[in-house]
Each structure stands twice: as C-alpha cells, then as structure tokens.
Amino acid sequence: MKMKPWKSAGIWTCLVLMIMTAPGGAFAAQAEENGSRQNLSSAKTGVQAPFKIKVVDAETGRGIPLVELKTTNNILYYTDSAGVIAFSEPGLMDQSVFFHLSSHGYDIPADMFGNRGQAVQIMPGGMITIEMNRVNIAERLYRITGQGIYRDSMLLGLGAPIQEPLINGLVMGQDSVQTITYNNKLYWFWGDTDRPAYPLGNFRVTGATSQLPQAGGLDPDAGVNLDYFTKPDGFVKSLVPQLPDGAGIAWVFGLMTAKDSAGHERLLAGYSTHNPGLNAFGILAFNDNMKEFEQAVQFPSIDDWRHPGGQATYYEENGKGYWLFTEHRMPNLRVPASYDAIIDYTQYESFTALTPGTAYNGAQTSLERNANGQLVWGWKKNTPPLKQDQEKELIGLGVIQASDLKYYQLKDADTGEEVQISSSSVEWNAYRQRYVMIGQQVQGTSVLGEIWYAEAPAPQGPWTTAKKIVTHDNYTFYNVAQHKNFNKSGGRVIYFEGTYTNTFTNHVATPRYNYNQIMYKLDLANPKLGLTPVQ
Numbered sequence: 001m002k003m004k005p006w007k008s009a010g011i012w013t014c015l016v017l018m019i020m021t022a023p024g025g026a027f028a029a030q031a032e033e034n035g036s037r038q039n040l041s042s043a044k045t046g047v048q049a050p051f052k053i054k055v056v057d058a059e060t061g062r063g064i065p066l067v068e069l070k071t072t073n074n075i076l077y078y079t080d081s082a083g084v085i086a087f088s089e090p091g092l093m094d095q096s097v098f099f100h101l102s103s104h105g106y107d108i109p110a111d112m113f114g115n116r117g118q119a120v121q122i123m124p125g126g127m128i129t130i131e132m133n134r135v136n137i138a139e140r141l142y143r144i145t146g147q148g149i150y151r152d153s154m155l156l157g158l159g160a161p162i163q164e165p166l167i168n169g170l171v172m173g174q175d176s177v178q179t180i181t182y183n184n185k186l187y188w189f190w191g192d193t194d195r196p197a198y199p200l201g202n203f204r205v206t207g208a209t210s211q212l213p214q215a216g217g218l219d220p221d222a223g224v225n226l227d228y229f230t231k232p233d234g235f236v237k238s239l240v241p242q243l244p245d246g247a248g249i250a251w252v253f254g255l256m257t258a259k260d261s262a263g264h265e266r267l268l269a270g271y272s273t274h275n276p277g278l279n280a281f282g283i284l285a286f287n288d289n290m291k292e293f294e295q296a297v298q299f300p301s302i303d304d305w306r307h308p309g310g311q312a313t314y315y316e317e318n319g320k321g322y323w324l325f326t327e328h329r330m331p332n333l334r335v336p337a338s339y340d341a342i343i344d345y346t347q348y349e350s351f352t353a354l355t356p357g358t359a360y361n362g363a364q365t366s367l368e369r370n371a372n373g374q375l376v377w378g379w380k381k382n383t384p385p386l387k388q389d390q391e392k393e394l395i396g397l398g399v400i401q402a403s404d405l406k407y408y409q410l411k412d413a414d415t416g417e418e419v420q421i422s423s424s425s426v427e428w429n430a431y432r433q434r435y436v437m438i439g440q441q442v443q444g445t446s447v448l449g450e451i452w453y454a455e456a457p458a459p460q461g462p463w464t465t466a467k468k469i470v471t472h473d474n475y476t477f478y479n480v481a482q483h484k485n486f487n488k489s490g491g492r493v494i495y496f497e498g499t500y501t502n503t504f505t506n507h508v509a510t511p512r513y514n515y516n517q518i519m520y521k522l523d524l525a526n527p528k529l530g531l532t533p534v535q
Contacts, residue, residue: 047088048088048093048124048125049088049124049125050086050087050088050124050125050155050156051086051087051088051093051120051122051123051124051125051126051127051128052084052085052086052087052126052127052128052156053069053077053079053084053085053087053099053120053127053128053130054079054082054083054084054127054128054129054130055067055069055079055083055084055101055103055129055130055131055132056083056129056130056131056132057106057131057132057134057139058131058132058133058134059133059134060139062083062139062141063079063081063082063083063084064079064083064103064106064132064140065079065080065081065082065083065140065141065142065143065513065518066078066079066103066104066140066143066500066510066513066518067079067083067101067102067103067106067132068100068101068102068103068510069085069099069100069101069117070099070100070102070117071089071092071097071098071099071100072097072098075089076511077099078510078511078512078513079152080143080148080149080150080151080152080153081141081142081143081149081150081153081160081223082150082152082153082158082160084152084153084156084158085152086151086152086155086156087122088124092122093122093123093124094122094123094124095121095122096119096120096121096122097119097120097122098115098117098118098119098120099117099118099119099120100115100116100117101116101117101118101130101132102116102473103132104136104449104470104471104472104473104475105134105135105136105140105470105471105472106132106133106134106135106136107132107133107135108130108131108132108133109133118130135471136469136470136471136520137453137467137468137469137470137522137526137528137529138451138469138470138496138520138521138522139520139521139522140518140519140520141220141221141495141518141519141520141521142223142518142519143512143513143516143517143518143519144177144223144224144226144497144516144517144518144519145168145171145173145174145190145226145516145517146171146172146173146174146512146513146515146516146517147166147167147171147172147196147512148166148167148512149162149165149166150162150165150166151165151166151512153165154166161218161222161223162218162222162223162224162225163225164225164226167196168226168228169206169208169226169228169230169234169235169236170195170196170197170230170233170234170235170236171193171194171195171206171228171236172194172195172196172201173193173194173514173515173516174190174191174192174193174194174206174499174515174516174517175190175191175192175193175479175499175501175515176190176191176251176478176479176499177189177190177479177481177497177499177517178190178252178253178254178255178269178311178481179255179481179483179485180255180256180257180267180312181212181257181485182257182265182267182286183288184212184215185209185210185211185212186209186210186211186212186217186485187207187208187209187255187267187286188207188208188209188210188226189205189206189207189239189252189255189269190205190206190207190517191205191206191251192249193206193236194515195235195236197235201235202235202236202237202238203238203248203249203250204238204239204240204241204249204250205238205239205240205250205251205252205293206228206229206236206237206238206239207228207229207236207237207239207291208226208227208228208229209226209227210224210225210226210227211225212485213485213486220483220486220488220495220519220521221521224519229291229292237291237292238292239291239292239293240252240271240284240292240293241292241293241294243273243280243282243295243298244295244298245273245279245280245298246275246279247273247274247275247279247280248274248275248276249273249274249275249276250271250272250273250274251271251272251273251274252269252270252271252284252293253269253270253271253272253308253309253310253311253312253325253327254269254270254308254309254310254311254312254323254325254327255267255268255269255312256268256269256308256312256314256323256337256342258337258338258339258342259338259339260339261339261340266285266286266339267285267286268283268284268285268286268296268339268342269283269284269286269293269308270282270283270284270307270308270309270325270327271283271284271293272307272309278302279302280298280299280302281298281299281301281302281304281307282295282296282297282298282299282307283295283296283297283299283308283342283343284296296343297343299345300345304345305328305333305350305384305385306333306345306346306348307327307345307348308323308325308327308333308335308342308348309325309326309327310325310326310327310328310329310423310424310425311325311326311423311424311425311426311481311482312324312325312326313331313425313426313427313428313459313484314337315428315459320336321336321337322334322335322336322337323335323337323342324426324459324460326423326424326425326426328350328385328387329387329388329421329422329423329424330385330387330388330407330408330421330424330460330461330463331351331424331426331437331459331460331461332350332351332352332385332386332387332460333348333349333350333351333385334348334349334351334379335347335348335349346381346382347381348381349379349380349381350379350380350383350384350385350386351377351378351379351380351385351386351407351460351461352377352378352380352383352384352385352386353367353368353375353376353377353386353391353400353407354366354367354368354380354383354384354386355367355368355383356368356380356381356382356383357382357383358383359383359384360384360386360387360390362393362397363397363399365390365394365399367394367399367400374404374405375400375404375405377405377407379460386407386408387408388408388409388410388420388421389420391406391407391408391409392408392409392418395409405462406462406464407460407461407462407463408421408461408462408463409463409464410439410452410454410463410464410465410466411464411465411466412466412467412468413465413466413467413530414467414468419439419441419444419452419466420441420442420443421439421440421441421442421452422439422440422441422442422448422478423439423440423478423479423480424437424438424439424440424480425437425438425439425480425481425482425496426459426482427482427484427494428459428484429455429487429491429494429524430487430490430491431489431490431491431492431524431534432455432491432524432531432534433534434455434456434457434534435455435456435457435458435459436453436454436455436482436494436524437452437453437454437455437456437463437466438451438452438453438469438480438482438496439451439452439453439454439466439480440452440477440478440479440480440498441468444468445471446471446472446473446474446475446476446505447476447504447505448476448477448478448504449471449472449473449474449475449476449477449505450468450470450471450472451468451469451470451471451477451480451496451498451520452466452467452468452469453466453467453468453469453522453529454466454467455531467529467530469520469522469529470520474505474506474507475500475501475502475505475507475510476499476500476501476502476503476504476505477498477499477500477501477518478498478499478501478503479498479499480496480497480498481496481497481498482494482495482496483495483496483497491524492523492524492525493521493522493523493524494521494522494524495519495520495521495522496519496520496522497517497518497519497520498517498518498520499515499516499517500513500514500515500516500517500518501514501515502514503515
C-alpha cells in the first residue's frame with residue numbers, strides 16, 4: 001500500500017524526535033563507531049617509517065643504481081646511487097607487495113609466468129636486500145651529476161659518501177663531460193645544463209673542480225666531490241662569455257694543456273658555437289683569475305676538418321708530444337702539444353691512407369701506395385682523415401684490397417659482426433701495455449646505447465676486435481670519457497662515464513637520472529673480456 005506523503009513525513013519526524021530525546025541514544029553509539037573508524041583510518045594513512053629496499057649486484061654485493069621497481073598498479077621507483085629506495089606508500093604498508101625489477105645491463109630470473117621480480121613483506125622501518133645478476137661486464141657505480149643522487153639514502157638516514165648528495169650547484173641535468181688535470185686538480189666541463197627554476201638553463205658551458213684521489217679526493221669507487229663554479233644565486237656560472245660570432249650556444253671539447261709564450265701552462269679547449277645551427281670553431285683559453293674561458297682564436301671555416309673535438313689524450317711519438325682527438329669518431333686527428341700549434345689550424349694532421357692533398361671521393365678516391373703497391377697509412381697535413389664508414393665503403397668497392405692493412409674495421413669478438421663507432425675515448429693502459437678504447441656504438445641493439453672495449457698497439461690503431469661491456473634497452477649513453485686519473489692496480493681497473501639520456505629514443509625519461517652522467521668501472525682482468533695475456 002502506498003503511504004501518503006504527509007503521513008510519511010510525520011512518521012520520520014517522530015523517529016527523529018525519539019532519537020534526539022533518548023538518553024545516551026544512538027548518537028553516542030554512532031559517534032563511538034565513527035571515532036574508531038577515524039582512528040583506524042589515521043593509523044593506516046599516517047606518516048610511517050619507510051621500508052628500505054636495497055638491490056645489489058649478485059657478484060660484488062654492491063648496491064646497483066638505476067634499478068626500476070614497479071608495483072602491480074604501475075607505481076615506479078628507482079634506486080639511488082647506493083642501490084636503495086625508501087618505500088613509504090600509503091595503503092601499501094604492512095602487507096605483501098610485488099615489485100617488477102628491471103635495469104639496463106642487469107637481470108633477475110623470471111617466474112613461471114614470466115614475471116621478473118619479488119614479493120616483499122612491507123613493514124614500517126624494515127628492510128630487504130634483493131640480488132640482481134649483472135649482464136654488463138662493466139659495473140655501474142653511481143650517478144655523478146643532477147638532483148637526488150642519494151635521495152633515498154638520506155630519507156632513510158643512511159648518509160652518503162659525497163658532500164652534496166641532494167643537489168649541487170642547482171644542477172638538475174648535464175650533458176657530455178670533458179675532464180683534464182690542471183693546477184693539481186681535476187677540471188670538469190659540461191655542455192647544456194638544466195636548473196630547477198626554469199626549463200632553460202645554462203647553454204654556455206658549466207665547470208667544476210675536484211681533488212685528485214691521490215691528493216685528498218674521494219676513492220673513485222665512492223664518488224666525486226664536485227666544486228662547481230657558481231653565480232651568487234647558487235646556480236652554475238656560464239664559462240664562455242659572448243664571442244665575436246654572436247651565437248647563443250657554446251660547447252667545449254678536446255681539453256689540452258700547453259705552455260704559452262711566457263712559459264705559463266694554460267688550459268685550452270676546442271669550441272663550437274651554435275645559433276642553433278653550427279656557427280664557428282676555434283680555441284678557448286681558461287682564465288684562472290676570472291674562472292672562465294676567453295677566446296684564443298676563431299678558425300676560418302666550419303667546413304674544415306682541422307679542429308679539435310671529442311675526447312683528447314696526450315701521447316708521445318719519436319720524442320715529440322701530441323694531443324690526439326676523437327672528433328671524427330675514431331682517434332685520427334692530432335696536433336703538436338704546443339700553444340702556437342694548437343691555435344694554428346694548419347698544424348693539425350689526420351691519420352689517413354688518402355694521397356696527400358686529396359679527399360675522399362667514393363670509387364674515384366686516390367689512395368697513397370708505396371713502390372711495392374702497399375697502402376701507406378700515416379699522419380698527413382692538408383689531407384682529411386679516412387673515416388670508419390669511408391674505409392668500409394672503399395673495401396666494398398675494391399679500392400682497398402683484401403691484402404691491405406685496415407685500421408678501423410672493428411669486429412665483435414663473439415660474433416664477428418661489424419661494430420660501427422659513434423664516439424670514443426682512447427688512453428694508454430699500463431696494465432695491458434696497449435692503447436685502450438671505450439667506444440660508443442651507433443645502430444647497435446639500441447641506437448646509441450651500447451659501449452665496447454677495444455685495444456690497439458698505437459693510438460691510431462689498427463682497431464680490429466671489440467667486446468661489448470655495457471648495454472641499454474632503448475636508451476642512449478653517449479660521449480663516453482675515460483678517467484685515467486682514477487685507474488687502479490696499475491691500470492687493471494679503469495673508470496669511464498657517459499651521458500644517460502632518452503634522446504634519440506622513444507623511451508620515457510628516467511626520473512632524476514635522465515640527462516646526467518653515470519660512472520662505470522671495468523676490471524681488465526675479468527675473464528669475460530677474453531683478453532689474451534700481455535706479451
């Protein structure tokens with residue numbers, strides 16, 4: 001039977017009056033129930049001590065930076081440079097949580113459904129250590145630049161080995177490192193640098209110094225204490241003032257030292273300016289008083305191959321010192337190690353098999369041969385370098401014959417497949433008694449993320465065999481640089497770094513790590529390298 005509206009309203013009015021006048025009544029019971037629910041909710045959602053998850057290298061026991069941990073609802077965490085995360089997710093404390101684990105060059109066994117990870121019983125203030133197997137031959141050590149290098153370690157109260165573990169020089173990201181020993185310190189320079197306050201940062205070179213390990217600096221296994229050149233607001237200083245060409249962007253490469261006409265040692269660098277296209281090449285000299293670069297010379301043409309770039313290394317040949325550069329991907333450019341020669345572009349030489357005074361011209365390329373018909377490779381002026389891809393093409397055309405000596409045709413030690421190099425860093429290694437190359441591959445399993453190790457009897461080569469030591473999954477790791485000042489055990493252990501970035505990929509940027517420098521360590525006695533004993 002349908003109740004009339006007025007009767008319904010009357011009944012509800014009586015009920016409300018009864019409840020309100022009842023001694024103690026339902027209000028007290030409801031208030032008690034609501035209060036206990038509220039207390040329970042507060043207990044579950046209040047601030048709790050984080051749970052520590054540490055991910056370590058199963059071989060060394062050292063924490064692994066840059067490990068991604070993903071929950072079943074796709075919340076992402078990344079280990080800091082100590083290999084830890086501070087987990088404090090409301091709603092996921094005091095229960096079992098499954099984490100998918102992944103990291104470039106590291107692996108964890110899959111379960112029967114193909115999931116690679118582990119279920120963890122989360123308890124406030126608790127901890128767990130998870131092991132991953134290293135696929136890389138080189139070992140990832142830590143991030144050198146950017147914000148939050150030891151973020152999670154500090155949240156957990158663990159401390160950090162470096163002086164500025166959270167942010168240094170207000171640097172959020174930095175591109176492509178150059179280092180050199182100068183004035184008994186290690187000088188560091190980078191390209192474009194990001195800041196917290198705005199998407200655009202410093203585009204005219206950033207710099208810092210650090211103490212050498214043997215002179216009070218940190219053990220390279222622990223980290224690097226960078227002392228940035230900064231402005232009064234705390235952000236890094238632009239180290240290249242406006243140059244006569246007027247371009248807005250400036251980069252430096254190929255760091256060198258040489259004595260000027262007064263006998264003073266100077267820090268020199270090749271530079272390029274961009275607006276945003278390439279505008280000029282030249283040489284800069286560091287002003288020790290102003291703590292910035294000043295122009296020494298602008299070279300006449302941006303189309304000339306004679307300009308220092310890439311990574312530089314000093315070496316001697318027949319008692320004469322040279323600076324060697326990887327500007328053209330391989331170590332095939334050099335200049336005498338004197339101030340006057342460095343600023344004179346006509347003094348630069350290339351390592352090439354071209355006939356002196358000629359240039360590469362496909363099937364019509366002119367190669368220098370001796371009276372016996374043998375190819376003449378050598379350091380030549382006024383003749384461009386013969387590059388790796390050009391050498392390959394001439395082999396295919398039959399211009400370079402099967403019996404000819406080849407300098408740049410690197411082959412994978414395991415498969416025999418070719419390894420094309422995009423950038424490289426070459427240094428003499430006392431342990432191996434050879435020149436050692438750390439090279440970045442182009443168009444490998446990732447476009448620019450695979451790093452290779454190779455050896456040669458001379459800095460220019462011949463480079464014949466390479467071994468992959470670092471891999472990335474659809475991520476870029478470019479402009480690698482060796483740190484010869486960090487070598488240990490007579491060169492048996494070497495260190496190198498590169499820029500980790502999603503540039504040239506479709507990968508989502510890794511928080512904090514993207515567009516920053518990451519340090520690696522390589523033990524040359526590792527049997528996985530497959531190196532023959534030194535003769």
